[in-house]
Amino acid sequence: MKDLVPRALRWEKGGWQQEPPGPSPEECPVAIVIDGVSQAVLMSTPADLQDFAMGFALTEGLIASLADVTGFEEEPVHVGGHPALEARLWLRPGLAAGLAKRRRSTVGPVGCGLCGVDSIEAALPAVVPVTSDWTMPPEAVGRAISALAAGQVLRRATPAIHGAGFWDGSRITVREDVGRHNALDKLAGALAGQGRDAGQGAIVMSSRLSVDLVQKAARIGAPVLIGASAPTALALTWAEEAGITLIARARGDSFELYTHPRRIAGS
Numbered sequence: 001m002k003d004l005v006p007r008a009l010r011w012e013k014g015g016w017q018q019e020p021p022g023p024s025p026e027e028c029p030v031a032i033v034i035d036g037v038s039q040a041v042l043m044s045t046p047a048d049l050q051d052f053a054m055g056f057a058l059t060e061g062l063i064a065s066l067a068d069v070t071g072f073e074e075e076p077v078h079v080g081g082h083p084a085l086e087a088r089l090w091l092r093p094g095l096a097a098g099l100a101k102r103r104r105s106t107v108g109p110v111g112c113g114l115c116g117v118d119s120i121e122a123a124l125p126a127v128v129p130v131t132s133d134w135t136m137p138p139e140a141v142g143r144a145i146s147a148l149a150a151g152q153v154l155r156r157a158t159p160a161i162h163g164a165g166f167w168d169g170s171r172i173t174v175r176e177d178v179g180r181h182n183a184l185d186k187l188a189g190a191l192a193g194q195g196r197d198a199g200q201g202a203i204v205m206s207s208r209l210s211v212d213l214v215q216k217a218a219r220i221g222a223p224v225l226i227g228a229s230a231p232t233a234l235a236l237t238w239a240e241e242a243g244i245t246l247i248a249r250a251r252g253d254s255f256e257l258y259t260h261p262r263r264i265a266g267s
Helices: 049-059 096-106 139-151 153-157 180-194 211-219 233-242
Strands: 009-012 015-017 028-034 037-044 069-079 082-091 162-167 172-177 202-205 224-227 245-251 254-257
Touching: 028 049, 037 049, 049 069, 049 082, 139 162, 139 172, 139 202, 139 224, 139 245, 139 254, 153 172, 162 180, 172 180, 180 202, 180 211, 202 211, 211 224, 211 233, 233 245
Parallel strands: 028 082, 202 224, 224 245
Antiparallel strands: 009 015, 009 254, 028 037, 069 082, 162 172, 162 202, 245 254
């Protein structure tokens, strides 16, 4: 799978504008490996990885201080054509024996959208293709974003809440959570419980669009993914491969259309 060079069509003031998109932030799977054992895999900006590994080990209680660390290595790896990284810490003798027990309690609550994942292969699974031919007019994108905002009951009490909505062209179902990936999981469960086909509508997110959200949308067969903020570069690549129409920076009556424009009428 090749990285996608971001290109977008911008909808603004009732028409399509030829304008290059803003830069997309980088993300890739980073495995925190301690004494040769993977402790967790997190999607991360691939910078300052020594600080990241050290801080993770400290905040998760895997080490008591930096004096417990005897070495660090940053190792690039590739999985399914995607770049990934291992941030490897080596500890002073005698500490490795306690890591297995701590690892069982660590894997799960950490990460962002990758809870329970402790291998890079699991973070980059096979692409699930989406074949739905559901379409929507460009004017409906703004209506979907507005409907999501109106449906976020918890966010009206506190702004620190993400929302995920399913827009079928006329109504929206919304679920909320402090984590954007948790909100989407809740929405997927709600749709399944109601017997609704995710292939006949758009997923609308209050957040930026990262690769884990694209993966989740693909797994439930959603053909369109709309985000209020920017997409990551890996999210764009994954959406292109999965056949998902990805729309980002959807605010008011404007948005940027990145992949599979055929589902947005007139694009």
